[in-house]
Amino acid sequence: xxxxxxxxxxxxxxxxxxxxxxxxxxxxxxxxxxxxxxxxxxxxxxxxxxxxxxxxxxxxxxxxxxxxxxxxxxxxxxxxxxxxxxxxxxxxxxxxxxxxxxxxxxxxxxxxxxxxxxxxxxxxxxxxxxxxxxxxxxxxxxxxxxxxxxxxxxxxxxxxxxxxxxxxxxxxxxxxxxxxxxxxxxxxxxxxxxxxxxxxxxxxxxxxxxxxxxxxxxxxxxxxxxxxxxxxxxxxxxxxxxxxxxxxxxxxxxxxxxxxxxxxxxxxxxxxxxxxxxxxxxxxxxxxxxxxxxxxxxxxxxxxxxxxxxxxxxxxxxxxxxxxxxxxxxxxxxxxxxxxxxxxxxxxxxxxxxxxxxxxxxxxxxxxxxxxxxxxxxxxxxxxxxxxxxxxxxxxxxxxxxxxxxxxxxxxxxxxxxxxxxxxxxxxxxxxxxxxxxxxxxxxxxxxxxxxxxxxxxxxxxxxxxxxxxxxxxxx
Amino acid sequence: xxxxxxxxxxxxxxxxxxxxxxxxxxxxxxxxxxxxxxxxxxxxxxxxxxxxxxxxxxxxxxxxxxxxxxxxxxxxxxxxxxxxxxxxxxxxxxxxxxxxxxxxxxxxxxxxxxxxxxxxxxxxxxxxxxxxxxxxxxxxxxxxxxxxxxxxxxxxxxxxxxxxxxxxxxxxxxxxxxxxxxxxxxxxxxxxxxxxxxxxxxxxxxxxxxxxxxxxxxxxxxxxxxxxxxxxxxxxxxxxxxxxxxxxxxxxxxxxxxxxxxxxxxxxxxxxxxxxxxxxxxxxxxxxxxxxxxxxxxxxxxxxxxxxxxxxxxxxxxxxxxxxxxxxxxxxxxxxxxxxxxxxxxxxxxxxxxxxxxxxxxxxxxxxxxxxxxxxxxxxxxxxxxxxxxxxxxxxxxxxxxxxxxxxxxxxxxxxxxxxxxxxxxxxxxxxxxxxxxxxxxxxxxxxxxxxxxxxxxxxxxxxxxxxxxxxx
Numbered sequence: 001x002x003x004x005x006x007x008x009x010x011x012x013x014x015x016x017x018x019x020x021x022x023x024x025x026x027x028x029x030x031x032x033x034x035x036x037x038x039x040x041x042x043x044x045x046x047x048x049x050x051x052x053x054x055x056x057x058x059x060x061x062x063x064x065x066x067x068x069x070x071x072x073x074x075x076x077x078x079x080x081x082x083x084x085x086x087x088x089x090x091x092x093x094x095x096x097x098x099x100x101x102x103x104x105x106x107x108x109x110x111x112x113x114x115x116x117x118x119x120x121x122x123x124x125x126x127x128x129x130x131x132x133x134x135x136x137x138x139x140x141x142x143x144x145x146x147x148x149x150x151x152x153x154x155x156x157x158x159x160x161x162x163x164x165x166x167x168x169x170x171x172x173x174x175x176x177x178x179x180x181x182x183x184x185x186x187x188x189x190x191x192x193x194x195x196x197x198x199x200x201x202x203x204x205x206x207x208x209x210x211x212x213x214x215x216x217x218x219x220x221x222x223x224x225x226x227x228x229x230x231x232x233x234x235x236x237x238x239x240x241x242x243x244x245x246x247x248x249x250x251x252x253x254x255x256x257x258x259x260x261x262x263x264x265x266x267x268x269x270x271x272x273x274x275x276x277x278x279x280x281x282x283x284x285x286x287x288x289x290x291x292x293x294x295x296x297x298x299x300x301x302x303x304x305x306x307x308x309x310x311x312x313x314x315x316x317x318x319x320x321x322x323x324x325x326x327x328x329x330x331x332x333x334x335x336x337x338x339x340x341x342x343x344x345x346x347x348x349x350x351x352x353x354x355x356x357x358x359x360x361x362x363x364x365x366x367x368x369x370x371x372x373x374x375x376x377x378x379x380x381x382x383x384x385x386x387x388x389x390x391x392x393x394x395x396x397x398x399x400x401x402x403x404x405x406x407x408x409x410x411x412x413x414x415x416x417x418x419x420x421x422x423x424x425x426x427x428x429x430x431x432x433x434x435x436x437x438x439x440x441x442x443x444x445x446x447x448x449x450x451x452x453x454x455x456x457x458x459x460x461x462x463x464x465x466x467x468x469x470x471x472x473x474x475x476x
Numbered sequence: 477x478x479x480x481x482x483x484x485x486x487x488x489x490x491x492x493x494x495x496x497x498x499x500x501x502x503x504x505x506x507x508x509x510x511x512x513x514x515x516x517x518x519x520x521x522x523x524x525x526x527x528x529x530x531x532x533x534x535x536x537x538x539x540x541x542x543x544x545x546x547x548x549x550x551x552x553x554x555x556x557x558x559x560x561x562x563x564x565x566x567x568x569x570x571x572x573x574x575x576x577x578x579x580x581x582x583x584x585x586x587x588x589x590x591x592x593x594x595x596x597x598x599x600x601x602x603x604x605x606x607x608x609x610x611x612x613x614x615x616x617x618x619x620x621x622x623x624x625x626x627x628x629x630x631x632x633x634x635x636x637x638x639x640x641x642x643x644x645x646x647x648x649x650x651x652x653x654x655x656x657x658x659x660x661x662x663x664x665x666x667x668x669x670x671x672x673x674x675x676x677x678x679x680x681x682x683x684x685x686x687x688x689x690x691x692x693x694x695x696x697x698x699x700x701x702x703x704x705x706x707x708x709x710x711x712x713x714x715x716x717x718x719x720x721x722x723x724x725x726x727x728x729x730x731x732x733x734x735x736x737x738x739x740x741x742x743x744x745x746x747x748x749x750x751x752x753x754x755x756x757x758x759x760x761x762x763x764x765x766x767x768x769x770x771x772x773x774x775x776x777x778x779x780x781x782x783x784x785x786x787x788x789x790x791x792x793x794x795x796x797x798x799x800x801x802x803x804x805x806x807x808x809x810x811x812x813x814x815x816x817x818x819x820x821x822x823x824x825x826x827x828x829x830x831x832x833x834x835x836x837x838x839x840x841x842x843x844x845x846x847x848x849x850x851x852x853x854x855x856x857x858x859x860x861x862x863x864x865x866x867x868x869x870x871x872x873x874x875x876x877x878x879x880x881x882x883x884x885x886x887x888x889x890x891x892x893x894x895x896x897x898x899x900x901x902x903x904x905x906x907x908x909x910x911x912x913x914x915x916x917x918x919x920x921x922x923x924x925x926x927x928x929x930x931x932x933x934x935x936x937x938x939x940x941x942x943x944x945x946x947x948x949x
Contacts, residue, residue: 074522087521094515096522193522200751229526229753306751309554312565313519317618330560330616357556357746366748 002212003159004065008106011053011064018064022050022108025066028157029111035133035155037114037148039071040078045110053106062220063106068152068161070145071112072119072195073204075099078110082195083117083127086314086341088321096193097228098162098204098221105220111158113148117343118311119164119197121145122172122417125408126345133404135177136441140401143173143417146207150177153207154443160208160217166198167299168396168421170205171433175396175445178435178471180214182206182459185452186428187232189218190225196310198303199230201425211434211463215239218455238456242463246280249461250390251448252287252383257394257420265439266395268475273436273446276469277393287383287392291376295422296415298376301356301369302426308353314341348411377427384451391461394420396433396445420447430455432462435471444475479676479713481706482683483636485698487649488627489659490603490667491534497602497626498525498568505665509608509619517624519563524752527552531600531626532575532756534658537766538628539576539598541656541773542649546763550575550599552750557743561605561618569601569629571747575756581632582775583648584793586640593645594633600756601627622666628658634673634683639702642672643695651774655799663694670698675719676709684709684719689733691725701726705733777802785815794823801827804836811844814851821847825864837868846874859883859931885934892925892933892941899924900945910946918942 010016026043046066053064069075072082074092081087095103102109116126124132124147132147134140135155142151146163150173153161163170165183174181183205194204204221208214216239223236243249253274258267278284316322316337317330325336342350356365383389397417407414424431429452436446448465450458496503499516515523539546553571579595605620630649636642650661650668661668675686689705692698704726709719724733772780774796781792795805801822808818821843829837846863849855855863855878866877878884886892899921900907910917918939925938 080521082521090521092515092520092522094520094523191522192524195521196752198751227526228524230524230751305748309556309564309566309746309748312556312558313521313563315558315560315565317560318518318563319520331558334558354746357748359744359746362746362748 002216003209004062004213004216007065007159008059008061008063011106012059016064018050018053018106018108019047021064021066022046025108025111025158028155032152032155032157035135035151036130037132037142037151037155037157038068039081039083039112039114039129039148041111042078045077046108049103049108049110053108056106060105060107061216062102065107065160066111066158067102067107067109067217068111068113068149068158069099069109070115070119070149070161070163072115072164072197073098073162074193074195075109078112080112080195081129082119083115083129084341084343084346085128086320086337090319092193094193097190097225099193101221102217107220111152113146113152113161115148116145117346118195118307119145119166119169120307120345120349122168122414123402123404123407124148124173125404126343128343131404134401137401139403140442141176141404143176143397143401145169145173146181146205147173149207150174150179150181153177153179153209156209160206160213162217162221163205163207164194164197165203165205165421165425166201166303167425168418170207171396171421171431171445171447172417174207174433175447176401176443178438178443178445180208180211180432180434180462180466182214182218182432182455183424183430184218184222184237184455185232185430186425187230188234188237188430188453188455189222190228190231192225192227196306198306199310200306201299201303203425211242211432211459211466214432215459222455232453234453237459240456240460242467243280243460244464246277246282246461246464249282250388251277251282251284252387252389252392253284254289254292254392254394255286256289256292259398262395263399263439265400265442265476266398266444269437269439269444270393270395270446272475273465273469274393276465280464280468284393287387287389289376289379289383289392289423291372291379292419292423294372295376295426296419298369298372298426299418299422300352300415301365302373304349304353305357305366306353308350308357311342311346311350314338316341345411373426376423380423380427380429380449390450391458392449394447394449396420396447400439400442400444424449428452430458432458434462434466436465436469437471437473437475439475441474443471478678479710480679481638482634482675482677482686483639483642483702484634484673485632485636485642485645486671486673487630487632487646488669489538489630489653489661491531491538491626491628492657492659493528493530493534493626495528495530496624497528497531497600498624501624503625505667507621509617509621512621513623517563518620519565519623525568525750527753527756528626532758533766534626535575535598535600535628536758536763537656537770538630538653538658539579540763540767540770541652541658542579542581542595542598542630544576544579544595544598546576546758547573548758548760549573550756550758552600552753552756553747554750556746559604560616561607561620561623563605563620563623567602567604568750568753570599573755574599581645581649581652583641583645585637585644587638588641591635591641593635596631596633598628598630601629603627639699639706642702643699646670646695646698648774651797655771655773657771672698672702674702674705674709676706676713684713685721687719687721688723689726690723690736691727693728697726697728700731701733704731708733771799785809787815787819791816791819791823795819800836804840807840808844808847811841813844813847817847817851818844825861829865829868838864842867842874849874849878853885853887853934853936854878855883855885856931856935859885882930882932884932886929886932887934887937889937889941892937893945895925895928895933896921896938896941896945899928907946921946
């Protein structure tokens with residue numbers, strides 16, 4: 001099941017010019033403009049990129065395939081805002097590594113998608129440029145922070161898009177919108193050109209309508225990059241066909257991810273998916289990830305700490321929107337620029353991050369969070385290495401897409417949307433969310449987590465599950 | 477003196493690499509503002525640091541030269557503070573796991589002789605940019621050419637006991653770093669910067685409250701500033717007051733120290749491990765490769781010059797001051813000159829003639845040839861100095877130059893006799909007095925012969941001729 005494979009093949013053999021793909025994509029973008037899923041796109045740029053693909057003698061594996069980019073990935077020909085007023089008008093003098101790789105493969109990359117400001121949020125309501133609407137229910141959120149990318153894929157505007165994860169920002173919106181989201185191992189995809197949020201957690205991740213579509217994009221963007229010292233010394237993620245069965249595969253169900261208060265629709269979806277895994281021949285058994293309960297708290301110490309440093313550069317001195325508001329010294333300039341430029345959620349996290357790194361608090365918060373992070377990673381390591389578990393299956397999120405405005409006043413309720421996704425981020429493991437059904441018309445996502453660097457095998461398992469679980473069907 | 481001075485120095489050196497610490501930009505000094513910059517050293521969104529292997533090698537070599545232990549695993553950390561010339565809002569440095577710890581530097585104390593200073597640690601970091609407050613009227617301009625330049629910070633223990641010792645230690649430290657080739661150590665160009673901590677205490681008493689002194693732009697000013705600060709603290713303590721822990725800026729023009737505004741120094745740097753960089757892991761082979769290329773250091777060279785070459789300590793100290801002088805001296809000796817004669821020439825004529833130029837004048841083998849002419853009696857020492865002055869811009873052989881200048885000594889008895897006759901004829905009174913027993917006039921006659929011969933007469937040959945003519949009647 002791959003729209004991308006067929007499209008790239010048609011462009012490559014000339015039966016479908018990339019220009020016509022570009023024109024159709026532009027029309028679809030106009031038609032779906034009401035979702036507010038994009039921050040910048042232009043028919044001219046799409047057309048120009050498509051023209052280059054059509055005229056090129058060699059056609060890459062993504063020839064003529066539109067791949068939308070979350071607007072925290074930099075390109076030279078479009079602005080990059082990170083959903084923030086502070087960066088309004090800023091344009092990067094260089095392209096992200098992933099953009100170079102996508103373009104080399106023939107992808108059309110002229111669509112920048114809406115996001116929570118600096119990727120901080122789980123609903124895409126924290127964008128300075130307005131919230132993104134859920135494609136099937138405009139009163140609901142698409143999830144976040146890669147909500148724009150997920151909504152565009154779900155709406156069928158593009159077959160694939162890039163998002164970024166720090167705590168679940170691709171899998172969670174993929175789950176809410178009913179598409180596939182793959183977070184690779186930390187270091188599998190270069191972060192060069194991804195505007196940093198929590199550097200030790202940030203992963204550029206792929207969204208697609210199907211596992212194979214997302215995998216084809218991941219294949220192109222992954223692999224070591226000399227410009228990112230944290231990339232793993234490995235080539236691209238291999239493309240494997242979906243497994244025909246799961247005989248000999250052991251799948252663990254961490255009991256901490258199936259709490260009694262789990263949304264009934266989500267539970268029903270999971271039950272059906274688990275039955276399908278068994279049907280495929282997998283051995284499915286309950287396991288424990290003891291420290292799951294500490295994941296969100298740990299994440300909300302480490303990610304803001306790193307963010308407080310990463311966002312220090314937005315001071316109005318060199319680029320972006322400088323404000324003075326009557327200030328007469330440089331401190332006043334900082335205060336005015338950052339005060340007006342950052343939204344409330346970003347400020348909240350900068351304050352938290354600054355606090356946990358402060359003299360006298362470092363050991364109690366940051367150092368302790370790093371130790372807990374180690375324990376969480378150890379939980380996974382033990383399951384995969386000692387206990388004979390090959391993959392884990394969990395719901396991606398505790399609920400289906402929630403209503404806009406429902407959680408904006410309660411940050412902790414918002415943060416808990418990431419409870420099942422932060423673990424793989426803290427442990428640096430690959431994970432994929434795929435649609436496993438619908439509850440009252442809203443998508444339910446299931447998640448598979450695998451050992452580090454085992455993306456290809458993980459996706460082959462996800463492909464097997466995808467083939468027999470009808471993601472669009474009601475589960476209750 | 478009822479107070480003992482305790483000084484510790486923190487020295488930042490720029491590592492002599494072609495490119496910056498975490499990007500490929502040039503490190504050239506003096507280029508037009510903001511020309512050696514890229515997304516990484518500008519701190520643009522999405523840019524990431526990648527360590528420069530050459531900078532790590534230089535840091536390792538410097539640490540080895542200072543006798544430090546190199547740690548196989550060290551960790552980069554972010555040091556967070558806001559300043560307009562700090563593009564990322566943090567500096568990448570090392571904090572709780574530095575590259576190296578525990579070394580020693582020996583220096584000649586003006587008060588205590590050979591003295592050791594402990595090196596607490598050496599760590600790698602990147603430089604910030606530069607704020608220019610005098611370039612645009614009423615505005616501050618920012619030049620980010622320096623942003624990301626590789627630095628090593630060398631933290632010395634509180635082992636110095638006077639401002640003079642601080643200066644002498646800096647000289648020894650600079651010598652080592654110059655020898656190792658890791659830095660050009662130019663305070664003028666900012667490739668060596670010094671911050672000092674100073675406190676006073678009763679001899680053998682507990683340490684007093686220290687102050688930090690910054691903004692010293694020469695070794696002489698380090699000594700001046702610390703002298704001023706020592707007197708300031710002594711006056712406070714003598715008056716029964718307490719020294720306040722603070723940072724002071726030295727004002728070279730007025731010779732005063734003034735406290736930084738408290739806002740400027742109230743930093744909580746919120747250090748944490750740099751997530752963009754994995755721990756720096758150094759394999760034993762990497763460290764050993766640097767140890768293998770370490771040159772002989774000043775301390776060892778000095779001992780060898782004294783022991784093997786028999787030079788006095790003073791000469792050994794001067795000649796090991798910089799590697800180029802030491803190498804030159806050794807080349808002169810290798811070309812056949814006696815060590816002491818070579819030392820005298822290098823410390824005298826050569827260093828005097830070097831003033832204001834980069835290169836040492838006169839190739840070592842030519843100087844050795846000139847020294848040989850003196851030894852063989854071909855030219856006098858005085859004449860040789862004239863020849864040397866010519867050799868700086870004349871590339872002929874020393875003997876050819878000596879001959880052209882007419883400075884080759886004449887030992888031929890006939891020629892000498894002629895000059896002697898002339899002298900005796902011109903001084904009949906003195907001849908009479910000599911003959912009457914005033915033997916000491918012989919020296920006078922020798923001098924007159926030398927004068928008449930314009931220095932060409934071989935003094936050793938003149939005496940017998942003179943004696944013979946004076947006793948003959």
